[in-house]
Amino acid sequence: MVQQKGLTADEMAAKQQNISVAEFFERNRHLLGFDNKKKALLTTIKEAVDNALDACEEAAILPEISIEVIEMGSDRFRVIVEDNGPGIVKQQIPNIFAKLLYGSKFHTMKQQRGQQGIGISAAVLYAQLTTGKPVRITSRVGSDKPAHYFELHIDTQTNKPEILAEKTIEWHKDHGTRVELDLEASYQKGDQSVDAYIKGTAIVNPHSTIIYVNPKAEQIIFARVSEQLPKQAQEIKPHPYGVEIGTIMKMLKSTETRTLQSFLTTEFSKVGPGTAKEICENSSLLPNMKTDDMNLVHVEQLVQGIKKTKIFAPPTDCIVPISAELLEQGLRKEVTAEFYASNTRSPEVYRGIPFCVEVALAYGGTQPADQPMSILRFANRVPLLYQQGACAVHKSLIQTNWRAYGLQQSQGSLPVAPLTIVVHLASVWPPFTSEAKEAVAHYPEIIKEIKLALQECGRKLGMYVRKKMRVREQSERANIFERYIPEVADSIAKLSGEPKENVLAGLLKMVKKPEIQSEILSIPEQEEDHKKIKLKVSEDDDEQAEETE
Amino acid sequence: MANKKVEQELVGLGKKLAKDIKDGKNPAIEFQVRGLSNVVFDQKTQKLALGERQATRAFFNVGHAKKFLQTLEVAKVSKELLEVEKHASLRDVFYMAKRTIPNSNINIVDEQKETDKAIEDLELITGFPREQLQVNANKMGSVAGKVIIEDKGDTIDWSKLGSGGWSIPSNVEEIQFKKVSAKYIIYMEKAAVWERLHEDKFWDKQNCIIMSSQGQTTRGIRRLLQRMSKEHNLPIYVLTDMDSYGWYIYSVIKYGSISLAHMADVLAIPNIKFLGITCDDIEKYGLHKHLIKNTDQDFARLKQISEYEWFKNNKDWQRQFKMMKQLGAKAEIQALSSRGISFISEKYLPDKINNKEFLE
Numbered sequence: 061m062v063q064q065k066g067l068t069a070d071e072m073a074a075k076q077q078n079i080s081v082a083e084f085f086e087r088n089r090h091l092l093g094f095d096n097k098k099k100a101l102l103t104t105i106k107e108a109v110d111n112a113l114d115a116c117e118e119a120a121i122l123p124e125i126s127i128e129v130i131e132m133g134s135d136r137f138r139v140i141v142e143d144n145g146p147g148i149v150k151q152q153i154p155n156i157f158a159k160l161l162y163g164s165k166f167h168t169m170k171q172q173r174g175q176q177g178i179g180i181s182a183a184v185l186y187a188q189l190t191t192g193k194p195v196r197i198t199s200r201v202g203s204d205k206p207a208h209y210f211e212l213h214i215d216t217q218t219n220k221p222e223i224l225a226e227k228t229i230e231w232h233k234d235h236g237t238r239v240e241l242d243l244e245a246s247y248q249k250g251d252q253s254v255d256a257y258i259k260g261t262a263i264v265n266p267h268s269t270i271i272y273v274n275p276k277a278e279q280i281i282f283a284r285v286s287e288q289l290p291k292q293a294q295e296i297k298p299h300p301y302g303v304e305i306g307t308i309m310k311m312l313k314s315t316e317t318r319t320l321q322s323f324l325t326t327e328f329s330k331v332g333p334g335t336a337k338e339i340c341e342n343s344s345l346l347p348n349m350k351t352d353d354m355n356l357v358h359v360e361q362l363v364q365g366i367k368k369t370k371i372f373a374p375p376t377d378c379i380v381p382i383s384a385e386l387l388e389q390g391l392r393k394e395v396t397a398e399f400y401a402s403n404t405r406s407p408e409v410y411r412g413i414p415f416c417v418e419v420a421l422a423y424g425g426t427q428p429a430d431q432p433m434s435i436l437r438f439a440n441r442v443p444l445l446y447q448q449g450a451c452a453v454h455k456s457l458i459q460t461n462w463r464a465y466g467l468q469q470s471q472g473s474l475p476v477a478p479l480t481i482v483v484h485l486a487s488v489w490p491p492f493t494s495e496a497k498e499a500v501a502h503y504p505e506i507i508k509e510i511k512l513a514l515q516e517c518g519r520k521l522g523m524y525v526r527k528k529m530r531v532r533e534q535s536e537r538a539n540i541f542e543r544y545i546p547e548v549a550d551s552i553a554k555l556s557g558e559p560k561e562n563v564l565a566g567l568l569k570m571v572k573k574p575e576i577q578s579e580i581l582s583i584p585e586q587e588e589d590h591k592k593i594k595l596k597v598s599e600d601d602d603e604q605a606e607e608t609e
Numbered sequence: 610m611a612n613k614k615v616e617q618e619l620v621g622l623g624k625k626l627a628k629d630i631k632d633g634k635n636p637a638i639e640f641q642v643r644g645l646s647n648v649v650f651d652q653k654t655q656k657l658a659l660g661e662r663q664a665t666r667a668f669f670n671v672g673h674a675k676k677f678l679q680t681l682e683v684a685k686v687s688k689e690l691l692e693v694e695k696h697a698s699l700r701d702v703f704y705m706a707k708r709t710i711p712n713s714n715i716n717i718v719d720e721q722k723e724t725d726k727a728i729e730d731l732e733l734i735t736g737f738p739r740e741q742l743q744v745n746a747n748k749m750g751s752v753a754g755k756v757i758i759e760d761k762g763d764t765i766d767w768s769k770l771g772s773g774g775w776s777i778p779s780n781v782e783e784i785q786f787k788k789v790s791a792k793y794i795i796y797m798e799k800a801a802v803w804e805r806l807h808e809d810k811f812w813d814k815q816n817c818i819i820m821s822s823q824g825q826t827t828r829g830i831r832r833l834l835q836r837m838s839k840e841h842n843l844p845i846y847v848l849t850d851m852d853s854y855g856w857y858i859y860s861v862i863k864y865g866s867i868s869l870a871h872m873a874d875v876l877a878i879p880n881i882k883f884l885g886i887t888c889d890d891i892e893k894y895g896l897h898k899h900l901i902k903n904t905d906q907d908f909a910r911l912k913q914i915s916e917y918e919w920f921k922n923n924k925d926w927q928r929q930f931k932m933m934k935q936l937g938a939k940a941e942i943q944a945l946s947s948r949g950i951s952f953i954s955e956k957y958l959p960d961k962i963n964n965k966e967f968l969e
Contacts, residue, residue, distance in 0.1 A: 537671055543713045544678050548668060551681035552630070555623025555688055566630035567668075576635065576669045 081160050082216035085185050092182045093496045097135060100186060101245035102254050102445065104139050105129070107179035108239050109258075110442060112143035113265060114173050115237070119146035120289055123268040129247065129254065131275040136191065137245045142238040147201035150208050157184050157195055157239070158212040158221035173442050183241060185214050190244035194224050198238040200231055207231035247275045251434075252445045258282070260436050260443030263390040264382055264484055285389045291380045296488060297329040299374035300339070300366045302412025308359050312351050320354070320362075321347035330372045342368040376407030379416045381486050382441065387420040395480050398424035398528075401520040405513050410505040415487035417506070419513040423521055424528075427478035435474075436482045437500070439490040444498055451499035453483045456510035465522030466529065481517075483510060534581045541571055541580055612691055615742060618735040619688045626681075637667035638680065640733040641871065648870045650918040655879040657865035657919075659733075666730075679727040680734070682706045682717055687731065690743035696780065698745055699725055733871050738828075745779035750830050751800070752777055753807050754818030755790040767818070774807060777820070779829045781836065789841045794818040795884070795958065796826075796834060798849040798858055802942050802953070809954040815962075818843070826862055828869070831876045834862065838878050845878060846967065848958075851886035852903075852939035853910040856929075859883050864919050882967035884958070886940055888932035894957070899947055900938035907939060925968050 089095060093103035105127060116123035121144060128140040148156060160181045184195040200207035211225035249255055258272050262282035267289055270282040298307070317323040324336035331339070340347045343365025345358060354362075381404045382390075388402035402420035409415070427434075437444040437453045448454050454474075462468075462475035469475035491501040500506065545567045553560035570576055622638070629636040640663065641647065647660040668677045686705045690697055697705065703721040710717065718724050728739050735742065751774035756767040760783065767775050795817060797803055803821035806812070812819045818837075822830050837843050847862060849855030863881050865873030891897060903911075914920060915930040933939070945953045960966070 540715065541669070541674065543710045543715055544668075544674055547710060547717065548636075548678055548681055551678075551685040552623050552626045552636070554685050555619055555681070556627040557620065557623070558627045563627055563630060566627075566633075567636075570630065570633060570635075570669070573633075579635070579669050580671060 080216050081185065081214060081219040082189065084160075085182065085189070089186070091494060091496055092179075093498075094182070094186050097244060097246040098248055098252075099446070100190075100243060101129070101137060101139070101247060102252070102257055103179075104183040104186070104241060104243060104245070105141065105254055106257060106442070107183050108139070108141035108241075109261060110173040111180055112141060112145055112237070113261075113268065113441070115145035116143060116268075117290060117292070120292075121145060122284065122287065122289060123265070124271075124284075125268060126271040126273075127258065128273040129275050130273075131247065132242065135244050135246055136242065137247065137275065138240065138242050140238065140240045142233075142236065144233065144236045147205075147235045147237055148197075148199045149201060150199075153197055153199060153208065153210050154212055154221035154223055157181060157197055157210075158214045160185065160214070160219055173440050180239070181214065183243075184212070185216070187241040187243040188213055189216075191242045193242040196238075196240040198229065198231060200233060200235055203234040207233075257443050257445055259394055260438065260445075261441075263394050263436065263482060264387065264438045264441045264443070266382070266386045266390040266393070282393075285393055286386050288386075290382070293380045293488075294375075294378040296375060296378045296414075297327060299330060299409070299412035300324075300328050300369075300371055301409075302374075303328075303363075303366075305356070305359050305363055308362065309356070312354055312359070315351060318351060319347065320345060320349045320351060323351050329374050335369065335371055339365050339369045339371075341365075373409050374412060374414050376409075376414045376416070378488055379407045379414050379486050381416050381418050382484055384418065384420070387418055387482060387484060391420045391422050391480070391482055395422040395427070396425045397422035397427065397478075397480070399521065399524045401517040401524075403513055403516045405509050408505060408509050410491070410503045413487060413489045413491075415485060415490070415506060415509070417509040417513045418482075418484040418486070419510070419517050420482040421517050421521060422480045423524065424478050427480065429476075429478040431476060432474040433477050433479035433481060436480065438482065438484040439492070439497070439500060440486055441484070442497070444500070446496070447493065447499040450493055452502045452507050453485075453500060453510060455502060456483075456507050456514060457481065459507075460511055460514045460518065462518065465518040466525035467521075479521075481514070483513070485510075537580055538577075545571065612694070612741075615735065615737050616688065616691045618737065619684055619691070622684060622734065635667045635669045636677075637665050638677070638734055639663050639665050640730065643729070643733065643868065643871065645867055648867050650864070655864065655919070656873045656877040657867065657870045658873055659870045676727070676730075679706070679718055679723055680730050683724055683727040683731055684734075687728075687742040687744065696740075696743050696745050698747060698779075699728070700747075702728065702744055729868070738872060738875065740780035740782060740828075746827055746829065748776050748778050748829065749827050750777045750820065750822030751775065751803060751807075752818060752820040752833075754794075754812045754820075755816060756786065756818060757788040759785045759787055768813070772804075772807065774803075777822075777827075777829050777833060779827065781829050781833045784833070784836075786837070786840060789837070789843070790816065791818045791843065792816050793844040793846065793962070794820060794834065794837060795846050795848055796830075796862070796881075797821045797847075797942070798824070798855055799942055802848065805951075806954050806958075809951050811954040811958070814954075815959065826858060828872070828876065831862055831878070834881075835876060835878045838880065845881040846884040846962070847881055848884045848942060849886070850939065850941045851888065851890070851933070853907055853914050853933075855886075856883075857910075857914055860914070860917070860919070882969060884961050884967060886942055886944070887968060888929050888936060890957075891936070891940060894945065894948060896940055896944045896947065899944035900936065900940050903933075903937050903939055908934070908937075923969070929968070 094100045109125060109127065112125050113123050124144045126142045130138040132138050157180060187193060187195060194211040194213050197210045197212065198207055206228040209227050209229045210223065213222040213224055215222045255274065258270060262270050266286040267284060269284045272280045311327055315323055315327055317326050320340060321336050324331045324339055325333060337347055343361045345361055384402040384404045388400050392400055400422050404418045405416060407414050407416040435448060435453065435457060437451055444451065457474060458472060467475040467477040485500055491503060493499045493501050546564065549560055549564040549567055552563045626636045641659045642662040642664045647662045648657055649660050651658050666673045666677050666680065668674055683702060683706060686702055700721060703718065703724045706718050706724050708717055728744055731742060732739055752767055753770065753774040754767050758765050765775060800821050800823045803819055806819050820830065834845055838845055847859045849858050862878060865877040869876060911930060911933060915927065920926050945957055
């Protein structure tokens with residue numbers, strides 16, 4: 061028997077090495093939204109546009125974004141995204157575009173599009189891996205400053221920017237940023253296409269102008285409908301109800317406070333001295349305990365203590381909804397319909413994190429009536445195009461009884477109607493089912509709010525649908541009389557010997573009278589006694605049926 | 610001429626509606642309400658009759674318009690038939706009215722039921738039975754016996770018509786009775802039983818008339834029975850299966866039916882008598898082995914019948930209803946054949962009639 065010899069620590073150390081970012085990317089490309097060529101194009105554009113919009117809003121500039129997609133050859137595209145944002149200072153440009161996991165957004169609890177500082181640099185890496193071409197950046201921070209031009213690679217071993225070219229250039233813009241990437245991709249139209257993403261973005265960003273040139277060199281302009289910039293979202297501290305053991309451990313490490321009491325009052329929202337004391341009591345921990353001394357056991361006690369303590373809900377003024385009116389305006393611009401409704405719910409809280417749901421709908425018009433309605437999902441003003449079935453929005457839509465609002469719906473499926481519904485979730489931290497940010501997780505609090513918002517719009521829709529049905533029935537009824545009149549006139553003429561023209565003219569004259577019109581348009585009322593006859597014949601009197609045949 | 614009167618009535622209806630239109634009034638037809646809600650049992654005449662309630666059917670009324678159209682359509686058909694002096698069947702009338710209104714997908718009628726109802730309404734509106742409106746039902750039913758009649762100029766002897774007997778037409782108004790030697794009539798529910806009795810020459814031996822239809826009694830037969838009862842004072846005995854449906858056949862012939870309550874005067878025959886099959890017959894003739902179990906529907910129907918006003922205070926019938934409920938079963942006339950093929954003609958019927966074992 062050969063004895064198995066274990067590895068020594070030295071031998072193991074020899075195997076341990078940096079995993080290159082290229083490898084990291086290869087392993088995680090599906091999580092980052094680059095699982096196929098079609099999606100890669102969308103993700104690249106999406107990351108660039110998200111950044112552009114966030115930057116403009118932060119600098120209080122009404123966004124004007126141009127997107128150009130050029131087909132360079134088979135499966136090869138050039139993407140150019142240019143904004144009128146504040147620009148990026150020269151030193152930061154390489155890090156922002158050519159270093160993975162670099163960014164400011166991960167550490168803040170604030171409602172914005174990007175979250176993790178991974179997006180645009182992942183796109184740069186993808187482009188580099190598929191075509192070998194560097195990303196080209198032009199950025200300028202003001203008319204008194206020069207425009208800087210960079211060509212960048214990511215060093216896939218060290219995850220550091222590699223500057224291939226750098227110069228100052230003449231640029232037509234006073235401020236803004238331009239990103240140019242060559243990548244392997246494929247372009248298709250449809251629900252999950254770049255076109256759909258841009259259209260969706262235009263709907264939920266009515267304060268933006270977007271100029272889009274697709275690979276067929278067709279230019280589409282989505283003009284701004286509102287001159288009003290969204291209110292700046294406030295940064296908030298985490299709420300105790302929303303934090304888990306790991307988060308608290310991390311916070312303890314980085315905090316500057318020295319005691320548990322001051323840690324609780326300083327680092328969390330809605331925790332004052334009284335509440336902090338109560339938490340400590342409920343956790344059986346001393347308020348003056350040193351934060352440095354806290355270990356895992358203490359933190360577990362603390363989390364239990366937090367659960368037992370009644371704490372006010374987090375502030376919700378950090379949430380910036382689009383507003384029902386603007387959302388509806390955005391929808392009106394892109395979907396031609398007969399009826400629109402919208403509504404914005406008051407902010408609510410899931411797991412200590414504030415969120416707010418908005419819904420708008422467009423009914424009728426040129427939309428197909430024989431297909432399931434279309435859904436446009438958004439989180440923090442970003443369209444969600446993939447994994448519709450896994451999304452809390454989808455679940456809420458299915459669980460809503462649309463038949464009550466006059467639509468056709470089979471159990472457990474979407475209603476079949478000429479209807480588009482927009483659902484927007486605004487939150488400091490929208491819960492996604494995966495890093496690719498494609499579907500909203502099924503938190504009961506969120507589903508409940510979406511359903512309430514849908515119901516409110518649904519009720520308005522129901523009123524319209526029923527009214528429309530009534531009008532149609534009325535015109536059908538009026539139509540029936542037009543058809544009946546010649547027949548009845550013929551019978552009366554044949555029976556009485558009067559000329560048919562006279563009878564016909566009389567009836568036609570009569571049908572226009574207001575009192576006859578109101579009779580025709582009233583809700584039909586069956587001849588009471590004939591209803592009864594029918595009933596009785598079937599249960600009481602076999603003679604008729606037997607006798608006739 | 611009866612025909613002229615009918616025609617005048619139809620013309621009158623047309624003129625009334627034409628005048629409504631000329632006066633700018635919503636053209637409307639008034640007639641008595643049909644249906645159980647307006648049917649009363651007249652204790653004095655022992656017949657069903659329509660109550661006083663009037664219904665108005667107006668053209669410019671969403672709920673009435675289609676029926677108004679259909680009523681006028683059959684009125685027109687009826688008038689055309691009168692003009693050419695031809696009769697049409699209920700089915701014919703349906704096809705004469707059935708067509709699609711030009712430039713629409715609306716049919717004047719979709720089912721025969723609709724024209725049938727319209728014709729019944731027209732009977733109420735004009736006061737004439739449908740036969741006089743030139744509409745006949747299918748003929749159904751046979752008769753044999755010592756009677757000579759004249760119909761459309763032909764002289765017919767009901768005792769000399771071979772194995773089929775005389776087919777009773779839908780319209781019996783024009784028939785004249787030339788010679789009636791029979792002493793009574795037996796009307797039976799089953800055509801098969803009629804054939805049995807006919808083969809056994811029962812009508813010859815007993816000097817009576819045998820008559821049947823298949824299932825429910827047609828108007829033609831009811832009218833014929835009533836005329837023979839009135840004009841020749843012949844007693845009528847009814848023979849049906851022992852079940853709630855058979856007994857209701859008797860009820861309809863005697864008192865009239867709910868849907869034809871407006872015709873009760875010319876159809877009902879209050880003095881007819883019920884021969885069998887009764888629950889007592891089961892005991893008396895030992896038919897226990899030939900009972901058929903009642904279904905839930907049978908029980909439900911039995912309960913309905915026992916609650917009819919004209920049966921409510923009839924002790925003999927209430928006793929039968931109670932017995933059937935206890936038996937929980939029904940029996941066919943043919944069950945008697947278990948005692949011998951001609952038991953019915955040689956023993957059962959003669960005994961019943963001689964002993965006057967009737968139910969009223």
